Amino acid sequence: MANSKQLTKNEEEVFGRFRLTVDCVVFGLDFSSSSLKLVLVRRGEEPFKDCWSLPGGFVYGMEETRAAAQRILAKKTGLGDVFLEQLYTFDALKRDERAGSGLNKDVDRIISVAYFALVSPAQHRVEQTGGGNATDATWFAVDDLSELDCLSFDHELIIETAVNRLRGKLSYVPIGFELLERKFTLKELQRVYEIVLGHNLDSSNFRRRALRMKILEPLEEKQESVAHRPAQLYRFNEKRYRELVEKGFDFEL
Amino acid sequence: MANSKQLTKNEEEVFGRFRLTVDCVVFGLDFSSSSLKLVLVRRGEEPFKDCWSLPGGFVYGMEETRAAAQRILAKKTGLGDVFLEQLYTFDALKRDERAGSGLNKDVDRIISVAYFALVSPAQHRVEQTGGGNATDATWFAVDDLSELDCLSFDHELIIETAVNRLRGKLSYVPIGFELLERKFTLKELQRVYEIVLGHNLDSSNFRRRALRMKILEPLEEKQESVAHRPAQLYRFNEKRYRELVEKGFDFEL
DNA sequence: TTTAGTTAGTGTAAAAATGACAATAAGGTT
DNA sequence: AACCTTATTGTCATTTTTACACTAACTAAA
Numbered sequence: 001m002a003n004s005k006q007l008t009k010n011e012e013e014v015f016g017r018f019r020l021t022v023d024c025v026v027f028g029l030d031f032s033s034s035s036l037k038l039v040l041v042r043r044g045e046e047p048f049k050d051c052w053s054l055p056g057g058f059v060y061g062m063e064e065t066r067a068a069a070q071r072i073l074a075k076k077t078g079l080g081d082v083f084l085e086q087l088y089t090f091d092a093l094k095r096d097e098r099a100g101s102g103l104n105k106d107v108d109r110i111i112s113v114a115y116f117a118l119v120s121p122a123q124h125r126v127e128q129t130g131g132g133n134a135t136d137a138t139w140f141a142v143d144d145l146s147e148l149d150c151l152s153f154d155h156e157l158i159i160e161t162a163v164n165r166l167r168g169k170l171s172y173v174p175i176g177f178e179l180l181e182r183k184f185t186l187k188e189l190q191r192v193y194e195i196v197l198g199h200n201l202d203s204s205n206f207r208r209r210a211l212r213m214k215i216l217e218p219l220e221e222k223q224e225s226v227a228h229r230p231a232q233l234y235r236f237n238e239k240r241y242r243e244l245v246e247k248g249f250d251f252e253l
Numbered sequence: 254m255a256n257s258k259q260l261t262k263n264e265e266e267v268f269g270r271f272r273l274t275v276d277c278v279v280f281g282l283d284f285s286s287s288s289l290k291l292v293l294v295r296r297g298e299e300p301f302k303d304c305w306s307l308p309g310g311f312v313y314g315m316e317e318t319r320a321a322a323q324r325i326l327a328k329k330t331g332l333g334d335v336f337l338e339q340l341y342t343f344d345a346l347k348r349d350e351r352a353g354s355g356l357n358k359d360v361d362r363i364i365s366v367a368y369f370a371l372v373s374p375a376q377h378r379v380e381q382t383g384g385g386n387a388t389d390a391t392w393f394a395v396d397d398l399s400e401l402d403c404l405s406f407d408h409e410l411i412i413e414t415a416v417n418r419l420r421g422k423l424s425y426v427p428i429g430f431e432l433l434e435r436k437f438t439l440k441e442l443q444r445v446y447e448i449v450l451g452h453n454l455d456s457s458n459f460r461r462r463a464l465r466m467k468i469l470e471p472l473e474e475k476q477e478s479v480a481h482r483p484a485q486l487y488r489f490n491e492k493r494y495r496e497l498v499e500k501g502f503d504f505e506l
Numbered sequence: 507t508t509t510a511g512t513t514a515g516t517g518t519a520a521a522a523a524t525g526a527c528a529a530t531a532a533g534g535t536t
Numbered sequence: 537a538a539c540c541t542t543a544t545t546g547t548c549a550t551t552t553t554t555a556c557a558c559t560a561a562c563t564a565a566a
Contacts, residue, residue: 108314
């Protein structure tokens, strides 16, 4: 096995045999605690048995990684139809010690194509049954992860990368509504930004900027049964968004 | 071989065997023609023999993809010490027909981790000898690529992705100086933005914004032997840049 | 039926940033 | 010395941002 001894110059120049996994960083907002959360599952087997881990798994031979991410997400968390975007490919030499042994006896390395997903509150309920090797899919606040006893593999690095990407991306691509229901109020959208970016925003100014780009479409409806003035409901106008992308419009918020 | 027939449900659920390649999109600026260029090499063997292709190759078993990119870049183009960043992982099912035959007989798929690189004019001279299977490493203007007779594999998609990433990134991360010498004038930096973004900028306003963020450090030196007022030379202050990143500073230009 | 409480939404004035462009500076060339 | 060219500074009207005051609309309690 490739791991077991120093490689000679010659052996090194054989093209590597790889296994591919996908790992998904699934983000959701908890409005009641004002926190950004993500889904972790408990690993059912070694290595890292009983450690927390990102929902992930091996990619089949005739399956694209995006499809694998969807399959695994459905199986391990019950989530379907989520915003999914490729994040980064993690390939550190010793990131997964299963390479070279067991079912992976004949592979040199196991690398992971990470995806990040955004889910709305209605989708928050994750299956607790735990498909496959995973049990106890659970939401954790990103800020509390340091309290976990252990995280599998290089998942801490993957999560850090994903959080940075989400923060960076939110500011210049309108993805905030992916974390909301289809209909939402401006205040709710504002809260998305506040929670993800980690600081409060002025409602009046946020409103002006959010409406200026004309990708939020006011509905006929208003909020109902709230003990105060009901807010206008909006929805994201994807068609209009695509038109603006064509023109190279700047969505900074 | 996995490609040769329809897979049964059972066969599909065997974890895939993958080969990994890296492909590099190497960007450089041609100031004399005001164009954004990238390096292509001619493929020496089938498939796509004699077609143009991104410098790339297989990853070894005990080599990280970034190191592979550096190795391959050095071998095929003679370039070393360049700004290199992981771009995206391309894994469409039929992107590389070599999977399942020849040296790749026992693999299901060949996926590519693409990197993009930025090189300065001094680094522009690429080796014409062509190491390995590649010959004729050559610079092409991004805008003229449609005139090429053929591009290998999914390299057109990779290039499109890379150009979008470069344009997007330039606007909010100060990477422009990676395309310049260590010492540069503000006008040169402005030209970087003009060429990459594809439109002209007002010198006075560009200067104001570029200097405002305090990451450009004026040197003692000035331009020499030009037939007009010599311009102040600057260098990028990386330390200062890192400090500002810490504070969450916005580098939009 | 008021009135108080609460959040939605509008308005505004000072400060900062932008965009267009004029004016001056500093070299070399003729 | 006069001229040419690009660098650099300055200016000003306009737009955008920021902070914050003010009005609107609804429920619930009195």
